[in-house]
Amino acid sequence: MTRDHGGNIDAAIAHYGGSDWIDLSTGINRAPYPIPPLPPEAWTQLPTQTAKQALLDAARLAYGSKAPILATAGAQAAIQMIPRLSAPARARVLAPTYNEHAACLRAAGWRVEEVSRFNQLDGADLAIVVNPNNPDGKSYSPEDLLNLSAKVDRLVVDESFADAQAPLSLAARAGENGLIVLRSFGKFYGLAGVRLGFVLGAQSDIAALDAMAGPWPVNGAALHIGTLALADQSWAHATTTRLRAECQQADALAEAAGWLPLGGTELFRLFETPDAETAQARLARHQIWSRIFPYSNRWLRLGLPAGQAEWARLTQALVP
Structure with missing residues (x-):
């Protein structure tokens, strides 16, 4: 199997150009834990x-x-x-x-x-x-x-x-x-x-x-x-609650675009699309990077956006 990974945003930039990308190709929480001041x-x-x-x-x-x-x-x-x-x-x-x-x-x-x-x-x-x-x-x-x-x-x-x-x-x-x-x-x-x-x-x-x-x-x-x-258990509990609500939001957007939700976790969602490469290119035109897989020509995985501006970009890309 090909040893490919998400997070290859440099490849997206090289292929499509631009600099203001939202990288949803990974399962990494885009609303991270706030880094505290570090001791020297x-x-x-x-x-x-x-x-x-x-x-x-x-x-x-x-x-x-x-x-x-x-x-x-x-x-x-x-x-x-x-x-x-x-x-x-x-x-x-x-x-x-x-x-x-x-x-x-x-x-x-x-x-x-x-x-x-x-x-x-x-x-x-x-x-x-x-x-x-x-x-x-x-x-x-x-x-x-x-x-x-x-x-x-x-x-x-x-x-x-x-x-x-x-x-x-x-x-x-x-x-x-x-x-x-x-x-x-x-x-x-x-x-x-x-x-x-x-x-x-x-x-x-x-x-x-x-x-x-x-x-x-x-x-x-x-x-x-x-x-x-x-x-910080309070942060973990609040983050879990937020992510679960946003999973439903992402699934609803994908369904409105004609994609079928196949599951996922609180940090990413998997969808069946008519054609994964076409779906990825559609998102890339809005400078949103996604993950497709060498073993499926229909599966596309999306991480979750963070904040209103990123959600608005994803909404515009999927439901113009």
């Missing part, structure tokens, strides 16, 4: 163990887990390290989904099979489930995932889009039957540039990943920002 030592000193522990404590509380946990430079860093936890064997990835899982496994020598049905994961040496899934938002119950973890040697559940869907999370059960849970900070909090994520699992797995990551896997600014943001 966040920039001038090496990250301390005290700051690292404060972040991990905040993450455990936010994710409702007491499991061993490691902070990484985004969930992506953990995705790249996990294939090295054991010798390459048979991996199965529930697809279509975030393509870095299969790509990183293949790069590490794993035999990767991308399967379309949940029960096809049974018997794998390593199984990957993104929950809720990107790009369609499909989700699986914690009970079904725990049952699956007993049928595979190691199960990785990527919860990068689970912040607004706490009942789905298996963070509290990480480590059971070798279960590994990934969390992303940058998407829900809208601060993808700080490169912060977490991996939870059994003590032996977290220790091995910690050794791979090295002594300073997360920068001082990310430690400070992440600690404050993860502890």
Whole structure:
């Protein structure tokens, strides 16, 4: 599968021109957590163990887990390290989904099979489930995932889009039957540039990943920002409420344009269009960038605009 990603706004600018773009090609919250003033030592000193522990404590509380946990430079860093936890064997990835899982496994020598049905994961040496899934938002119950973890040697559940869907999370059960849970900070909090994520699992797995990551896997600014943001539950609750209302607004606009809503999460919506490339070009004429996929000529994914001006641009593009 092509290793393509959203966020390639430079390609849009190169192709269409212009500079005043709204990048809706990612699942990153465009109304981010307000960055507080940072202490000078966040920039001038090496990250301390005290700051690292404060972040991990905040993450455990936010994710409702007491499991061993490691902070990484985004969930992506953990995705790249996990294939090295054991010798390459048979991996199965529930697809279509975030393509870095299969790509990183293949790069590490794993035999990767991308399967379309949940029960096809049974018997794998390593199984990957993104929950809720990107790009369609499909989700699986914690009970079904725990049952699956007993049928595979190691199960990785990527919860990068689970912040607004706490009942789905298996963070509290990480480590059971070798279960590994990934969390992303940058998407829900809208601060993808700080490169912060977490991996939870059994003590032996977290220790091995910690050794791979090295002594300073997360920068001082990310430690400070992440600690404050993860502890701000009032912001998280208000943001979840807002995003859910805006999902309905985005779906209604797409339906008015003749597109079929297929699902998504609180941070992005997936639509079936008559032709995805034509739909993307339609939005691009209004300098709105979207995401299309190499495995579907009809699917288009949109993040959510932020503020009245961006919503007005999207409305004009879809319902002129």
